[in-house]
Amino acid sequence: MTASAIPISFLPSVEFDAQLIRKLNQVGPRYTSYPTADRFTADFGYRDYLQAVTGARARSNTHPLSLYIHIPFCESICYYCGCNKIVTKDRSKAVTYLSYLKREIEMQGRLLVGANQIEQLHFGGGTPTYLSDAQMEDLMTHLRRWFSFASDANGEYSIEVDPRTVTRERVHALRRQGFNRISLGVQDFDPDVQIAVNRIQPESETLEVISAAREAQFRSISIDLIYGLPKQNVITMNQTLTKVIAANPDRISIYNYAHLPHIFKPQRRIAEADLPDADTKLDMLALCIKRLTEAGYIYIGMDHFAKPTDDLAIAQRQGRLHRNFQGYSTHVGADLVSCGVSAISAVGATYSQNVKTLDEYYEQIEQNELPIARGIKLTMDDLLRRIIIQMLMCNFELSVASIELAYPISFKTYFAAELEKLRGLEQDGLLTIDDEWISVTLKGRLLIRNICMVFDRYLNAAADVPHTTGAAEARPLRHSKTI
Numbered sequence: 001m002t003a004s005a006i007p008i009s010f011l012p013s014v015e016f017d018a019q020l021i022r023k024l025n026q027v028g029p030r031y032t033s034y035p036t037a038d039r040f041t042a043d044f045g046y047r048d049y050l051q052a053v054t055g056a057r058a059r060s061n062t063h064p065l066s067l068y069i070h071i072p073f074c075e076s077i078c079y080y081c082g083c084n085k086i087v088t089k090d091r092s093k094a095v096t097y098l099s100y101l102k103r104e105i106e107m108q109g110r111l112l113v114g115a116n117q118i119e120q121l122h123f124g125g126g127t128p129t130y131l132s133d134a135q136m137e138d139l140m141t142h143l144r145r146w147f148s149f150a151s152d153a154n155g156e157y158s159i160e161v162d163p164r165t166v167t168r169e170r171v172h173a174l175r176r177q178g179f180n181r182i183s184l185g186v187q188d189f190d191p192d193v194q195i196a197v198n199r200i201q202p203e204s205e206t207l208e209v210i211s212a213a214r215e216a217q218f219r220s221i222s223i224d225l226i227y228g229l230p231k232q233n234v235i236t237m238n239q240t241l242t243k244v245i246a247a248n249p250d251r252i253s254i255y256n257y258a259h260l261p262h263i264f265k266p267q268r269r270i271a272e273a274d275l276p277d278a279d280t281k282l283d284m285l286a287l288c289i290k291r292l293t294e295a296g297y298i299y300i301g302m303d304h305f306a307k308p309t310d311d312l313a314i315a316q317r318q319g320r321l322h323r324n325f326q327g328y329s330t331h332v333g334a335d336l337v338s339c340g341v342s343a344i345s346a347v348g349a350t351y352s353q354n355v356k357t358l359d360e361y362y363e364q365i366e367q368n369e370l371p372i373a374r375g376i377k378l379t380m381d382d383l384l385r386r387i388i389i390q391m392l393m394c395n396f397e398l399s400v401a402s403i404e405l406a407y408p409i410s411f412k413t414y415f416a417a418e419l420e421k422l423r424g425l426e427q428d429g430l431l432t433i434d435d436e437w438i439s440v441t442l443k444g445r446l447l448i449r450n451i452c453m454v455f456d457r458y459l460n461a462a463a464d465v466p467h468t469t470g471a472a473e474a475r476p477l478r479h480s481k482t483i
């Protein structure tokens with residue numbers, strides 16, 4: 001059989017090398033943005049955002065946007081959680097929140113009138129399905145009033161669903177409301193693990209939601225898992241993987257649990273003695289990669305696997321994959337407008353983040369201002385490094401010529417220090433470098449963050465500055481280990 005005749009699902013997309021991971025595993029960002037969110041500052045505010053929108057509109061009024069809506073509420077706490085959420089059973093809180101969220105959506109809609117084509121919508125949280133069916137219907141109607149959505153066939157409209165919060169009928173309602181992709185939080189099917197993380201979610205409940213999503217003709221079903229949770233081991237993970245593979249989702253994400261109880265309070269309720277050790281975690285990761293690739297899933301990068309027929313895998317093959325705050329996306333370069341508490345927008349050469357508490361959120365909207373708390377204007381150097389990190393994360397290769405064509409630099413001179421560091425990683429077998437390409441090897445793909453970190457100017461500056469200076473660039477990182 002010639003290489004071109006080999007079905008895509010049988011071409012290796014990643015190689016697990018335990019020794020290499022042990023040697024190079026380190027704390028690092030996930031690069032859903034560059035610069036990373038911990039570099040945003042309060043110097044950036046509402047007026048800067050307005051300027052960014054004006055600039056983006058001057059460049060193009062016809063470029064479609066991505067829209068993110070954040071619903072922060074959850075009914076109960078999962079102990080592993082590191083998200084910005086509000087756990088409450090008091091439903092009136094959502095009523096108040098929605099009234100302000102709708103005002104923010106209207107403000108953004110007015111700003112973007114005439115340039116408000118949406119091709120990508122994502123609802124995240126918290127738990128978006130904390131909202132009732134009627135509240136969701138009302139919110140979607142409101143969004144359609146202020147934004148113009150591409151047809152179902154041309155748009156990617158996704159929602160994160162906690163299977164514990166929906167019925168079969170609710171899944172059908174979400175489809176009717178316009179969602180065509182669904183992402184289900186599962187984490188682990190094992191009952192002991194579920195107890196240890198306070199997330200009791202019977203397998204039958206999850207399978208029922210998957211079956212309803214198929215029946216309702218969602219275009220893509222995605223499942224989120226976590227490895228490294230308390231009470232997990234290779235045996236439990238194997239059992240969970242068997243069930244997940246049998247459920248046959250289009251995408252599977254497997255996140256590494258980062259135990260950072262000093263930052264995330266709920267994690268203090270996890271008994272450290274129940275956590276798998278580093279070797280077990282590595283074994284679990286190896287098992288995930290083996291089982292999923294043998295089942296025909298392609299490794300997209302950074303925890304994500306997809307069927308070869310899924311849009312993400314197709315976009316990656318065609319070099320159109322993009323990375324944003326929601327992970328990988330097929331909508332290259334679209335400006336991202338985000339609404340809701342703590343939500344992050346990316347418009348033109350800026351990032352901006354909303355305030356993080358409900359009180360601040362309500363207060364700022366009462367003043368008829370978008371509730372922006374902080375952000376950053378990207379310099380030319382940031383933009384250059386952002387595109388490099390994007391290319392490496394999404395395509396696992398970088399064309400030196402394409403960078404030199406887009407930016408007035410000699411790559412070799414501008415990145416002389418970075419190339420020297422990359423040579424070290426080349427010797428470790430993570431990548432190959434020649435005059436035209438930097439190409440990540442199959443075993444380098446799992447350590448892609450290490451490679452991207454070489455191009456992160458802020459991280460490298462922080463490494464050079466003693467922490468005692470209090471300099472902005474020397475702030476301690478909130479990132480997890482790369483594996």
Ligand code: SF4
Nearest residue numbers: 074077078081083126
């Ligand atoms: S993991 Fe999800 S459902 Fe659980 S507390 Fe966090 S945001 Fe809420």
